């Protein structure tokens with residue numbers, strides 16, 4: 574019997590009887606729930622600003638999930654990073670098949686240029702960089718700008734679909750007016766009929782904090798979702814679907830003192846605390862959070878969010894791989 578197994582394995586063959594434990598009753602992710610505190614990230618990114626030149630690459634701190642053995646991954650499908658651009662700096666134009674979002678944490682008036690359009694960014698704005706779009710960044714202001722990057726790098730690597738290309742020039746040529754996509758597609762429910770393209774990723778490159786906050790405020794007295802509070806998904810203006818084929822972006826508000834009910838679902842998420850103080854209990858572990866903290870949620874982990882302040886609202890931004898999970902018919906959810 575032992576000899577048989579050795580010959581099998583040498584031939585690249587395994588018996589299903591050896592693998593039964595991999596058919597788990599429910600997802601058992603290697604990725605773990607983890608929090609990166611703002612105080613630590615802030616000190617590190619500032620030190621990076623002093624010791625690491627922006628060079629040909631980005632000055633971005635990649636958050637590695639402690640459960641994923643040093644892989645470039647914050648969850649099994651997504652990477653989150655904290656990026657700093659100092660006054661006067663530019664980040665060279667490149668493109669890649671992984672799709673990216675930026676959520677602006679600090680600094681007013683730096684830009685991301687996407688396929689010839691400059692998008693000027695303010696704190697709380699969400700900026701998209703679709704797959705294979707040329708993009709560069711610049712900070713012409715006199716203060717540093719810090720944002721969270723979110724990309725589907727681990728998913729693209731798993732699918733063996735990674736392509737990367739550096740542009741010849743430092744900046745991709747500008748062909749459109751600044752914030753052109755916001756003028757065209759940012760009217761909320763009004764889609765220009767003469768625009769015939771229906772890209773997979775949202776053609777609206779910037780979702781402003783001003784509009785997001787207004788929407789949160791307008792519905793603050795609604796019941797909202799028992800697990801997610803006053804939660805919005807940012808949507809593709811032409812389809813109403815997720816902003817990106819592989820990642821959805823959410824913003825959610827917890828009212829003062831609000832404690833939401835626990836649930837679990839397939840798909841992973843990375844949360845960025847926009848404002849307020851609260852806690853999330855994930856599979857029995859309590860993660861206290863405040864502005865600027867980054868928190869990961871693995872698939873199928875039981876989680877509940879609470880606002881610990883009795884005075885101020887708490888707001889969480891998140892990226893989620895739910896569009897992939899749903900497209901494959903694998904989304905499942907249950908209340909805790």
Ligand SMILES: [Fe+2]
Pocket residue numbers: 667668669673708
């Ligand atoms: Fe990039």
Ligand SMILES: [Fe+2]
Pocket residue numbers: 800836838876
């Ligand atoms: Fe959830």
